[in-house]
Amino acid sequence: MLLQGNEAIVEGALRAGCRFFAGYPITPATEISEVLSVRLPQVEGTFIQMEDEIASLGAVIGASLAGVKSMTATSGPGFSLMQENLGFAIIAEVPCVIVNVMRGGPSTGLPTFPSQSDVMQSRWGTHGDHPIIVLSASTVRECYEITIRAFNLSEKFRTPAIVLIDEVVAHMREKIVLSDDSDDEEVKIFNRVKPTMPPEWYIPYEDTPSGVPPMANFGEGYRYHVTGLTHDIRGFPTSRQDEIGPFIARLHRKISSHFSEIQTAEFFETEDAEMTVVAYGCVARSAKRAVIEARGKGIKVGLLKLITIWPFMRSAVEKVLQTSKILIVPEMNMGQISREVKRVNRGIAKVYTLNKVDGTIITPPEILNRMMEVA
Amino acid sequence: MPEVTKLIHKYLRHDKKFPHVWCPGCGTGIILGALIRAIDRIGYEKDEVVLISGIGCSGRLPVYVDFNTLHTTHGRALTFATGVKLAKPSLKVIVIMGDGDAVAIGGNHFIHAARRNIDVAAIIVNNSTYGMTGGQYSPTTPYGMRSTTTVYSNIEQDFKISELAVTAGAVFVGRGTVYHAKLLDDLMEKAFLKPGFSVVEVVSHCHVQYGRQNRLGSAVEMMEWQRDHAVPVEKALKMKPEELKDKILIGVLVDKELPVYQDEYEKIRERAKRATGG
Numbered sequence: 001m002l003l004q005g006n007e008a009i010v011e012g013a014l015r016a017g018c019r020f021f022a023g024y025p026i027t028p029a030t031e032i033s034e035v036l037s038v039r040l041p042q043v044e045g046t047f048i049q050m051e052d053e054i055a056s057l058g059a060v061i062g063a064s065l066a067g068v069k070s071m072t073a074t075s076g077p078g079f080s081l082m083q084e085n086l087g088f089a090i091i092a093e094v095p096c097v098i099v100n101v102m103r104g105g106p107s108t109g110l111p112t113f114p115s116q117s118d119v120m121q122s123r124w125g126t127h128g129d130h131p132i133i134v135l136s137a138s139t140v141r142e143c144y145e146i147t148i149r150a151f152n153l154s155e156k157f158r159t160p161a162i163v164l165i166d167e168v169v170a171h172m173r174e175k176i177v178l179s180d181d182s183d184d185e186e187v188k189i190f191n192r193v194k195p196t197m198p199p200e201w202y203i204p205y206e207d208t209p210s211g212v213p214p215m216a217n218f219g220e221g222y223r224y225h226v227t228g229l230t231h232d233i234r235g236f237p238t239s240r241q242d243e244i245g246p247f248i249a250r251l252h253r254k255i256s257s258h259f260s261e262i263q264t265a266e267f268f269e270t271e272d273a274e275m276t277v278v279a280y281g282c283v284a285r286s287a288k289r290a291v292i293e294a295r296g297k298g299i300k301v302g303l304l305k306l307i308t309i310w311p312f313m314r315s316a317v318e319k320v321l322q323t324s325k326i327l328i329v330p331e332m333n334m335g336q337i338s339r340e341v342k343r344v345n346r347g348i349a350k351v352y353t354l355n356k357v358d359g360t361i362i363t364p365p366e367i368l369n370r371m372m373e374v375a
Numbered sequence: 376m377p378e379v380t381k382l383i384h385k386y387l388r389h390d391k392k393f394p395h396v397w398c399p400g401c402g403t404g405i406i407l408g409a410l411i412r413a414i415d416r417i418g419y420e421k422d423e424v425v426l427i428s429g430i431g432c433s434g435r436l437p438v439y440v441d442f443n444t445l446h447t448t449h450g451r452a453l454t455f456a457t458g459v460k461l462a463k464p465s466l467k468v469i470v471i472m473g474d475g476d477a478v479a480i481g482g483n484h485f486i487h488a489a490r491r492n493i494d495v496a497a498i499i500v501n502n503s504t505y506g507m508t509g510g511q512y513s514p515t516t517p518y519g520m521r522s523t524t525t526v527y528s529n530i531e532q533d534f535k536i537s538e539l540a541v542t543a544g545a546v547f548v549g550r551g552t553v554y555h556a557k558l559l560d561d562l563m564e565k566a567f568l569k570p571g572f573s574v575v576e577v578v579s580h581c582h583v584q585y586g587r588q589n590r591l592g593s594a595v596e597m598m599e600w601q602r603d604h605a606v607p608v609e610k611a612l613k614m615k616p617e618e619l620k621d622k623i624l625i626g627v628l629v630d631k632e633l634p635v636y637q638d639e640y641e642k643i644r645e646r647a648k649r650a651t652g653g
Contacts, residue, residue: 019462020458020461020462022457022458038647041640041643041644041646041647041648042644042647042648042650042651044644046461046462046640048457048461050454050457050487051483051484051487052483054451054454054484055451055454055457055483055484055487056454057454058447058448058451058454058455058457058458058484059454059455059457059458059461060458061455061458062427062445062454062455062456062457062458062459062460062462063458063459063461063462064458064462065445065455065458065459066425066458066459066462066463066466067462067463068462068463070458070462084448084451085448085451088447088448217463218425218443218445218459218463218466219422219423219425219443219463219465219466220422221422223421223422223441223442223443223444224443224444225388225437225438225444225445225446226444226445226446227438227445227446228446228447228448229446234390236438237438
């Protein structure tokens with residue numbers, strides 16, 4: 001089947017069990033709304049177009065609390081508006097998926113041109129200390145897979161998960177085989193763990209070995225309080241030091257103690273690479289072509305393609321640093337992931353950037369030229 | 376313990392750390408009492424009620440009562456309510472907001488929830504001020520009044536919340552005051568039972584902030600003002616416009632029928648399934 005990235009995200013969401021979508025029209029993410037407005041009512045799901053992106057994420061969180069897997073999709077300007085309720089979903093630990101199809105910014109910016117300039121916004125856009133899960137894709141098949149993974153991770157860790165792709169991948173059409181084989185690890189579905197104890201024993205925000213408390217849906221007998229205020233283990237607002245600290249620590253620990261489950265990357269020709277390109281999204285496609293061509297010229301170069309953007313995959317960078325003396329980080333922004341690479345590198349290798357912010361893609365020859373320049 | 380107190384206690388969360396956050400003499404407690412009495416009269420199960428709030432003094436109301444409770448972001452309560460209701464239509468969704476919450480930061484959500492006819496009951500505590508932040512002027516602070524951000528006088532015109540709700544398309548709109556507690560019980564019962572978007576505006580007082588800055592007296596004196604300035608809608612029909620100039624109309628302003636969103640969406644599902652031959 002021939003699908004564009006946005007359509008593959010829809011297929012992934014439906015496969016993952018998404019049955020509620022609230023959104024607001026915005027280029028270049030609108031196809032996700034359009035297709036879901038047709039598909040969701042066919043499967044007893046609900047589609048609603050809200051008055052803005054703030055309302056969209058509010059409705060998504062409400063639907064998730066009522067027990068329905070939910071998603072919204074937007075681009076940079078809408079993602080800015082969602083930061084308020086994104087923080088709510090984090091502190092109240094409500095699973096949901098937010099798709100951000102990046103376009104050039106700041107502000108209204110470049111509505112129909114690609115960009116990767118929301119990488120840091122996806123990490124730090126909402127106020128306060130918080131962990132976040134952000135996944136990226138460079139193929140249509142990956143759009144399908146990471147959307148399913150985003151739902152699985154958000155359900156498992158009771159936290160919002162962000163699908164961060166660029167306009168190129170969103171609108172690119174590729175052949176894709178949609179696997180519905182339940183033994184296929186890539187498309188296995190995970191549902192939130194519900195409480196099994198009697199309601200009077202249920203402590204909604206109690207610490208557990210995994211750091212993730214079981215989640216009761218509204219209307220199922222476990223009446224509890226959900227709030228955006230810092231709360232105690234029962235969900236009630238607290239200003240006690242001995243409750244605030246452990247709560248914020250648990251929010252971080254439930255993600256940081258599960259890095260191996262959350263983080264994925266692809267290594268291409270990195271075993272003996274003296275130079276490695278670190279890329280993600282559509283730039284990883286150009287980078288792969290550049291690596292193949294450079295190998296043809298006898299240059300020992302590899303590609304580290306990040307699929308998990310946040311939490312940043314330190315271990316993957318450390319792995320390529322075992323052989324590489326040079327890292328190149330091409331990005332369609334002024335240098336966002338390259339800061340993370342430099343932070344992990346700590347002077348071991350030389351880190352070079354390649355930044356492009358004119359609304360056009362970074363081509364294989366541009367990456368190849370950069371390799372020649374710095375080799 | 377008197378019967379009426381026993382009834383309230385049946386619905387309170389006893390594991391919550393009382394005392395509550397409201398100032399002595401606040402009207403919000405009377406509104407909570409009316410809400411509980413209306414729910415009890417209808418006979419809803421605690422499990423089927425979802426009580427949702429925004430931010431401010433009214434935002435703290437859900438935490439005290441034993442329902443499914445959700446304290447959302449400022450002004451956004453109706454958006455969360457939309458999601459809860461559409462995801463699980465069997466739930467009875469009640470939203471409580473303040474005036475700043477409902478018609479300043481949440482004004483857009485308010486008119487669109489009314490326009491869509493989402494089956495949610497919205498209770499709005501209108502005390503003409505931002506009480507929790509210390510008494511700044513709100514969209515319902517009347518022209519010429521003082522607040523901590525209009526120390527020289529308020530030069531803006533105020534919103535009439537109920538009239539705004541009527542214009543936006545709410546199928547049930549009622550207004551009361553905290554002085555008229557029994558009327559509140561009735562208005563809330565009607566609003567909760569009404570299919571579609573229903574609004575109960577409750578004129579309340581903030582004697583601690585708004586009242587003090589405008590020398591309006593104690594909580595009791597401000598409630599006496601409500602008593603003296605409230606006119607039932609039926610009576611107002613026989614009064615001249617000049618007699619109604621500084622009056623608040625109380626009672627049922629609108630009670631009409633319009634298609635309810637979730638029922639209409641069910642029809643969409645049928646059409647979508649027919650389109651796939653399913």
